[in-house]
């Protein structure tokens with residue numbers, strides 16, 4: 001589609017307010033041979049129950065329907081794995097459904113869960129996501145991932161997804177990065193930041209204390225991308241409990257979790273980047289009609305939109321999402337975000353798609369220090385910290401769970417429980433991980449509004465999950 | 479001795495001959511860290527799929543004849559009538575009318591330039607291309623989309639002119655039968671089995 005009808009652009013509306021009540025997650029790792037998925041899923045649900053001082057059985061007694069995010073059936077050689085999990089969680093004979101939208105599966109699972117509660121079908125639902133990518137060696141894994149590209153026009157070309165994806169990184173690197181060393185350095189800083197924040201997260205798969213030099217010396221995967229520019233491939237599970245207002249109040253009574261308002265919006269774009277057609281840039285509330293008129297002059301080659309440099313699905317997800325939730329300027333209106341850092345460079349592309357910076361200027365979000373918990377330039381709190389979990393580069397990418405992990409992370413800031421959850425030494429011990437001596441509490445002070453972006457592959461599906469403290473809404477209810 | 483699975487279609491049905499899977503034994507996975515206790519088992523899977531190209535078959539057949547076919551919407555009532563697609567689209571994405579198949583070989587020879595590219599050091603299982611793989615995305619004059627393929631001779635650059643080559647000797651009937659080389663590459667430099675298709 002290159003032209004919208006008025007109906008396409010209807011602002012989505014939930015029929016009643018919807019709340020995130022609690023969330024939980026398992027340990028994340030490259031391989032977890034000692035546990036089946038059902039064990040990791042039980043870990044996640046048990047944690048969600050514990051955060052609201054409930055037993056798993058008590059929490060389960062509220063659940064009316066279940067939404068399961070799991071992407072890659074062929075990794076586990078098990079179809080209808082959702083039904084297996086549903087049985088092991090003891091939720092039969094309640095209705096359940098599996099959701100799969102590649103890397104955005106976690107976000108899409110929340111999308112379905114929220115709409116179910118908004119419609120009145122259910123008052124309390126479980127959104128649970130997981131992935132297991134350790135059941136084949138890396139080479140075969142690369143092939144299975146490449147099956148998420150077009151099987152006739154792309155997959156036979158190397159059976160390697162990086163090849164189909166990274167051509168977009170190359171274009172962005174040349175047009176907007178201008179192949180500058182300083183831009184390459186900024187990409188490396190993202191990896192340092194995300195592996196670094198992962199050090200304070202007991203759940204995280206890849207904590208590392210590294211420098212930009214380490215990133216720049218790591219092996220080339222597909223120039224300019226190096227090994228440390230790339231996200232992880234993880235095993236793990238994450239879940240969220242979504243409710244209507246009455247159930248949310250009842251479940252959280254006398255607990256430390258305040259029910260948070262939740263909105264999820266979604267966008268899409270062709271699976272085959274080859275088929276991207278030109279269009280006008282859909283503008284966000286903080287952009288103006290004329291601001292991109294001379295983009296091609298400022299960045300030669302940058303006049304084609306979305307071309308190979310923008311993620312239209314991400315732009316559309318926030319186009320709908322910001323208007324649903326009353327967000328005008330995400331830099332002003334949000335306090336913390338989790339973005340889908342599949343690669344350092346796509347993290348930068350996303351800053352532009354979601355309006356943290358105008359198209360062409362994403363790098364400034366890092367260079368200004370705005371994206372850090374503590375701005376390294378000023379020593380003051382970062383203006384809009386991102387990926388304090390460590391993101392996909394430092395924490396995990398267990399595909400079906402990722403979007404839900406991100407939501408758990410931003411919720412823990414609004415609940416003001418980040419420190420309590422992450423400093424717990426028994427958790428570090430349980431996971432067999434060493435808590436660093438310089439462990440730092442990354443709680444964002446006074447966080448009230450947050451967003452998580454869940455993104456599939458070359459940008460076929462993207463969701464924006466927005467959370468707000470209900471006493472700090474931006475928009476009057478209609 | 480097993481025989482490769484082969485398939486033909488007769489009377490509108492698949493006719494199947496040979497072996498479509500091979501059985502190997504499950505092997506226990508034991509935990510060296512814990513007294514070699516059983517932790518799991520391998521599940522070997524080796525099987526052959528039967529896949530139809532449907533309305534795109536003409537494209538893959540013609541690669542082996544040195545031709546690149548795309549499609550065009552000719553529906554007079556379509557707002558986007560005249561739009562030309564490669565990758566081949568059987569139906570117009572706007573009006574969903576059946577597109578007209580058009581021979582784009584000449585357009586490809588005369589106007590192909592690299593829009594973006596990626597030199598990839600890695601590949602996945604079942605890869606048949608030489609590494610590193612030089613992925614290229616190619617723009618053509620008058621075509622709305624940007625084809626993904628691979629460069630066999632030359633180092634890719636954005637804006638570089640390239641020309642198509644075809645695996646006409648022992649074609650695989652997959653997208654790998656189409657590749658590209660830098661303009662002015664001599665025929666003698668082409669990979670085995672490939673030609674310019676003239």
Ligand SMILES: [Zn+2]
Pocket residue numbers: 551552553556557558559570571572573574575
């Ligand atoms: Zn048409």
